[in-house]
Amino acid sequence: MTAKVMAPMMKLGGIIKRIFSWGSVNPEEMEKLRLDFKERYAYFKQLISANNKALEIMADIERTLKGERPFGMSFVRSSATTVSANVFQMVKKLQQLAPGRYVGLIPRYDDIENKINWILNEKKQIRDAPLVIPLGSIDKDRVDLVGGKMANLGEIKKNIGLNVPSGFVITSSAYRRFIDHNHLSVEIARQMQLADLYDIENLYELQARLHQLIIESELPRELEDAISDAWRKMEAEAGSGATVAMRSSALGEDEESSSFAGLHLSELNVSADHVIDSYKEIIASKYSLQAITYRLNKGIKDEDIAMCVGCLVMVDAASGGVIYSRNPIDIHDDSVFINATWGLPIAVVDGSVDSDLFVVSREPPLKTIHQDIKEKNKKLVCYPLEGVCRVDLTEDDVRNQPSINEQQAVTLAQMAIRIEDHYGTPQDIEWAISKKGEIHILQSRPLLQMESLKQDLPEGFKAKQKETVILKGGITACPGAACGTVCTVDSGLDILEFPEGAMLLTREAHPRWASLLSRASGIITEHGSFAGHLASVAREFGLPALFSVSGALNKLNNGDQITLDATGRSIHKGRVEYLLNKAKQKECLMIGSPVHETLKAVSRHIIPLNLLEPDDPGFAPENCMTFHDITRFIHEKSVHEMFSFGEGRNFAERSSKQLHYQVPMQWWILNLDDGFIKEVREKYVKLENIASIPMLAFWEGFAAIPWDGPPPLDGKGFMSVVSQSSASTAMTRSLGPKYADRNYIMISKNYCNISSRIGYHFSTLEALVGDQRAENFVSFQFKGGAADSSRRFKRVNFIKSILEEHGFRVETKKDNLISRVEGHERGYMLERIKILGYLTLHTRQIDMIMTNSDKVDYYRSKIKNDIGKIISAPPGAGDS
């Protein structure tokens, strides 16, 4: 054993020797000591519990960083705050245990806290920006002021020269003024923190509360003035009595990967009387169920979304729709896709009607290469004063007539190509044709294109498909295949009942169903086109979607298991494996998202562990770089402080007893609190009198199977031991024969700290096990050995692999092993402790055979068998 390894043992040995030695104290002083000890033990326990909580949150952060499940900024903030509060608690408790020592921890804590705060409070701020700005003076460079949607529209008007309605934008600066004026941000963050974001019912209530909060808020005076000013200027241009379309233009919206399609409100045909109310409604739509869910699933920060609102003179459209400048579901297809319907284009984007499709080839001269004219049974039109309404189309010739002519289709395609050329990326464009025949561009944003999923099913499957198919046809809104149980949704309340993994079936492809996309396996609708918002969001999430399937509501019943093949446009009975095999995995959208990046940045100041070896000179407060380092340092020192209590005052003798198990054992026990069943007056404590649940479990594992004795050595292993132990005998002798092989245990009913030296290795087990599942933990450290360093390292890794098999998290560095398991119920924890008890004895001296693979295999299988026996054994005394 090297001197380095021995150092802490000597230190601890010395301290323990002093504590456990005999001496006389007067009763007065004894009572004082007893009280002090009780107090220290309470602090110590609180410190351990804070340590445990901090480590638990750290483990949670690490799991969350894998990005397998969505999380929001409230998770980031509350985890950082909880870790920080618990680490501070540890700092405080250590100071109570050892006043005036370790003060170097405070500047380290401050520094780490500041760094985390700096990351969490970063804000983009534009100062002195206008509250309202005319659309004519906007271009794409003003995106931070007006949001992506309006910046693009301004760009199209100003720099491409296409026809865009006139109007103005209520800016991000206005939004912030509104939020600050009503002190909304703290209240919203608090409400979000309290809600369970994974529980849809909870989200539903959250949405209602936040909506109410925003609607009841007031606009600051200067903002109201700015809006009415802009309105007057707009009327001067467009004529009095003009109405507007109010469109949300959130900052962070309209990026290619985050469309926010249709998640925020737009209000059509709004008159001067209601512009303020509508403004607040649009702001509130930032907290609609679908918007919250969307941000959560994509890792977008709530506070990053500033809601700008565009007010554009209303176009009373004869027809309207959406252009995709390329095929969204086939990246190799460069034709222009135009969806059109009678009346306002909103009917296309909200999926409420079936729309005509014109496919225009890009090769000059542009011409329509495909058209699909649907039966359009209704349209949306403006009321004369305010609002929009649905009108049924009754005349056959109108219902079945194309909503635009071929010339118009070609003109629209030309415009789409111009916009695409200007931006250099495919575009998703909303347009309207006025009753006078003028084309207006209402919106343009980048289009997400998908790789086409071509199906080449072997011949055999085609015949097989006929047996299972229920429905064929429809429009592929997002390719892919999925299996699920049918669940029909009709009203908003159905959202609450929607089971995880079900197949969403609904009449119209309305964007409000977007809130279910993270839970559904696929979507089927009777109406709607691939140009709607729901389709855009489905593609973003990679969720198979088949729209406009006639008869779907009739043919499919709730509870039926079906397989949706959105690529092959068919729906099948049961689970059809060969179709599903082709399907792509749902992607995880968290990695790389702003929320994920923030958690990653914060975790760098929390999680990495730099301090490992307590006997290293670098194991000092000033080297604590992370909260984890601080917890590690404090934990180590607190155990030390507990042991060193009463040093020189001969305190612990009244409570330290030698364990009697069949015969007196080399185990000395310090009862911290309620670790004995009844008070012990004599020198020995019998095992039957031990109340400590974790210690009994340890002992059970320790004593379960007798040790076979040292492993037979091969020549090299033997030489290695001889050369090492000549160094270590000297060390052992210096401790004095009496203490060389003693083991020490501190116990209470639910706690134990066991320092043992068995053979040549040194191990510490600490455990808290009670009915508080969240408080439970076991930590185990192991180091040393008699063989040379390479064999010792191998043994440590050997133990690591065994512990990992049993659910421990293990870190190793050289011959030092630290492992932990926490948060499980009592029975599980006690089994882990039994395993550690067993290993404490049975890993004795096996470092010597670590280079002999046959022997390693022998021990691996022996240990595996033994552990199997131990943990399947009926519960012992400690398990009651």
Next chain:
Amino acid sequence: MNTLTTLFVDDEKDFLETILKRMKKRHVNAYGAESGEEALSLLAHTPVDVVVLDIRMPGMDGIETLKEIKKRLPLVEVILLTGHASLEAAREGMESGAFDFMMKPVNIDELLYKLQDAHKNKSIQESKIKHLESKLKR
């Protein structure tokens, strides 16, 4: 240890009602107050072991209330329980003598355990004082 008496201070009535009910089910004596001011006037005539305080409240906020409690009744332990995730607030609270800082929503058993810890601290301090007093008398 004598039975534990607690006081919950929160301006959110629903929360207060629920938590008081849940405490009573667990045989914990629990009072409620809807503001820092109300809490202080209750403490003036009712013995309480542990106060559980919200941070953001209209009128006197949690930190002010905490400081006032520690000034008037230094032995009473205070746990901060809040939906307001802020490292600064946690730090300030703990420095001003709070026993601990917890985030809402809180696991009820975890809270109960914390209450017992705080109560234990208070009892130890009280017996130390008693010991000191009896020594002085002699």
